[in-house]
Amino acid sequence: MSADDGRAVQRPRFVLASASPARLKTLRNAGVEPEVIVSGVDEDNVTADSPGELARLLASLKARAVVATLDDHATVLGCDSVLEIDGVAYGKPGTPEVARERLRMMRGRSGVLHTGHCLFDTNTKHELRELASTTVHFADLTDDEIDAYVATGEPLVVAGSFTVDGFGGPFVTGIEGDYHNVVGISLPLVRRMLAEVGIGWPSLWQPAHFAYDEAEAAGYDESRGGVQRARAAAEAVHGLLDPGLSRVVEIAVGTGIVSAELVALGNLMHGVDLSAAMLRHARHRLPGHVAAADAARLPFADRRCDAVVAVWLLHLLDDSEPVLAEVARVLRPGGTFVTTTEKSDAARYADGRSPKERRSEDALALLVARAAQHGLTLDGATTFEGPPRGGGAAPVYPLVRFRRTRP
The missing domain is CATH 3.40.50.150 (Vaccinia Virus protein VP39)
Structure with missing residues (x-):
């Protein structure tokens, strides 16, 4: 529907199929207020041939699970992140013991943070599956720093046991690639994916x-x-x-x-x-x-x-x-x-x-x-x-x- 046919251009219904507060905050900071619907996908029982493919598969499962619950047209974005070190995928540690062990293994090293993105547009029936990968360099943390960081609870609930936008920020010495992708959603990638289904990024902005x-x-x-x-x-x-x-x-x-x-x-x-x-x-x-x-x-x-x-x-x-x-x-x-x-x-x-x-x-x-x-x-x-x-x-x-x- 064009703007010059006498009717208003319809704002897309944009749904984020993720419970991540960091992804939601990133979108809000970029002027987008998505509707959040949590998929309920059991991430622990999903396997794939590589860490990157695992992230992409989990993102797809999340998007599809939410699409199945809708009774109206929407554009649904599913995201999932995993950290790859030495070919092994690391998701959320879940317990302080696992988080502490991982952080000791990661200190002074580098890994690749993969975030899978799946965009499903119910109007066009298009499903796009993409992967964004960013290299992350970690500081050589001391045992005391690791214990203090684990005590905050933050590393227990995030992929790879670290954040770049929270308590874990000082422990990341550098990144190569998209910063937002490390947070959990690549804004430039999402913009390109939306364009492929005919949705311009500015159409999602909320008037101030x-x-x-x-x-x-x-x-x-x-x-x-x-x-x-x-x-x-x-x-x-x-x-x-x-x-x-x-x-x-x-x-x-x-x-x-x-x-x-x-x-x-x-x-x-x-x-x-x-x-x-x-x-x-x-x-x-x-x-x-x-x-x-x-x-x-x-x-x-x-x-x-x-x-x-x-x-x-x-x-x-x-x-x-x-x-x-x-x-x-x-x-x-x-x-x-x-x-x-x-x-x-x-x-x-x-x-x-x-x-x-x-x-x-x-x-x-x-x-x-x-x-x-x-x-x-x-x-x-x-x-x-x-x-x-x-x-x-x-x-x-x-x-x-x-x-x-x-x-």
């Missing part, structure tokens, strides 16, 4: 203007009325949803506080958001049902959703048109879009805020006109109250429902 840091995300709920307002919103949304829906998606799910209340009312909820910090909270409330995605580039196939919900989102946008187009794309015929809309300027003034100087992207008249262009027809409305602020009256929020009438 909706970013929240951890402190902001932690305090967000209470600063916005907490559970009381979320429950009121959820009850109002629930009243506009058709009964018995199998897939309801909240866009800009935030911390998941509203969706969690909708789950309590019997709805099966899925959530997407751009903010990594917000999603970390949402995953606790909706485990396994949240993903990093732009509301204008949803990770769902056409006509796969029963309902889409947007609570306090549209007024934040510079242009609500791409979101409405995307909502219409993913809704099945007869599906519904439930969203909050702009309070009147009079209500804003009564709340002690100035009237808006420009047309709001959640103004009802604007939404009705734009929604109609995409086969969405207004067919329901309600209101709900938030908790009183500053001793004043409780704010009232309008909520409307659009139904997808176009086949």
Whole structure:
């Protein structure tokens, strides 16, 4: 789908099939917030002809195991690392005794860190298997240094019993090749693999203007009325949803506080958001049902959703048109879009805020006109109250429902 055909370019659903915190952190530092699904592959019972092939095989098994669990299109990346010294593959040691023995064997020597990468794109049905290898030179550690390092617990849970980005960094005297590959994922290699399936690396970046840091995300709920307002919103949304829906998606799910209340009312909820910090909270409330995605580039196939919900989102946008187009794309015929809309300027003034100087992207008249262009027809409305602020009256929020009438 091209950018000049009148519709937004869909952001790929990118899944990391790995439990490694280092891989996730590396991707986040590069501007990518993947959806993490752990494969559950038993690495101990897998063998191969060489250490490099072992890493590649394990990466493939991880990716395939996660692909088998998906019910929507996604691009899944599996990774696994092993350290090769003298032709022998070393994975995670598991125990302090094994880690201590390995580090004594490695000190003053060099090894090759192999990271297998398997990219499976369910849209194109392409599976790419690649290997990145980096030579690592180790310091001549003393026994005391080895004992202290093992005591941190870090070498027990990483391939080769060392890290380059943690406590083990001072014990690596040099590398030859890709630094990120030693951490567990080769970013240049992943970029090339994505390009082979038609995905540009920048398409995975998360826009910064909706970013929240951890402190902001932690305090967000209470600063916005907490559970009381979320429950009121959820009850109002629930009243506009058709009964018995199998897939309801909240866009800009935030911390998941509203969706969690909708789950309590019997709805099966899925959530997407751009903010990594917000999603970390949402995953606790909706485990396994949240993903990093732009509301204008949803990770769902056409006509796969029963309902889409947007609570306090549209007024934040510079242009609500791409979101409405995307909502219409993913809704099945007869599906519904439930969203909050702009309070009147009079209500804003009564709340002690100035009237808006420009047309709001959640103004009802604007939404009705734009929604109609995409086969969405207004067919329901309600209101709900938030908790009183500053001793004043409780704010009232309008909520409307659009139904997808176009086949």
